Amino acid sequence: MSAQHTIPGNTPDQHESFTPHPEDPVRRRLLLATAVVGGGGLIATAVPFVDSLTPSARALAEGGPVEADISQIGPGELKVIEWRKQPIWLLRRTPEMLASLKTDEGLLSDPLSEKSIQPESCANIYRSQKPGLAVMIGICTHLGCSPVLKPAGEAAGLGADWPGGFLCPCHGSKFDLAGRVFRGVPAPTNLPVPVYEYLSDSVIRVGEKVA
Missing domain, CATH: 2.102.10.10 (Rieske [2Fe-2S] iron-sulphur domain)
Incomplete structure (x- = not known):
């Protein structure tokens, strides 16, 4: 489970849902950048794993x-x-x-x-x-x-x-x-x-x- 992060001065009340202000451009850019970096990290992690399951031409040649x-x-x-x-x-x-x-x-x-x-x-x-x-x-x-x-x-x-x-x-x-x-x-x-x-x-x- 990922930890919840808050920005100083905007701590949500325990009884109210917290929604960033739609007109806050800095907050929007921060959330967008976080999503892109996180998604890219998942892709970078997945690609080597898939490659490791695919035999290389050299491996096929050595085993032939x-x-x-x-x-x-x-x-x-x-x-x-x-x-x-x-x-x-x-x-x-x-x-x-x-x-x-x-x-x-x-x-x-x-x-x-x-x-x-x-x-x-x-x-x-x-x-x-x-x-x-x-x-x-x-x-x-x-x-x-x-x-x-x-x-x-x-x-x-x-x-x-x-x-x-x-x-x-x-x-x-x-x-x-x-x-x-x-x-x-x-x-x-x-x-x-x-x-x-x-x-x-x-x-x-x-x-x-x-x-």
């Missing part, structure tokens, strides 16, 4: 899908693109890499990806639409670091029985070549798989179209 050429990714190679300011891994898996996904299930926390994020089209052992190409968000599900690809074997520094996968350099979380998390590490879930689709045999699109 991105396309990637996968034709030049060689066997065993990892390509990184960016979508929504996140690294997206494109890993061309060899037959040996694919075979490891069937032998390491006993070492994994969620081998069937029941507690993890992936599109329905990737709800399989490979967590991909086509076994040969893995598409994952390269951010550890523990505290957001980016894991590093470590090949199979003792050369990776993880022991001779290491089947190949990813190691988070921050706190030691390990993931296999489908992004499935190993047991006994800080990361709680598998690496997320974004929505993606094949536009051709050599091009994929990551992300959904923005309406």
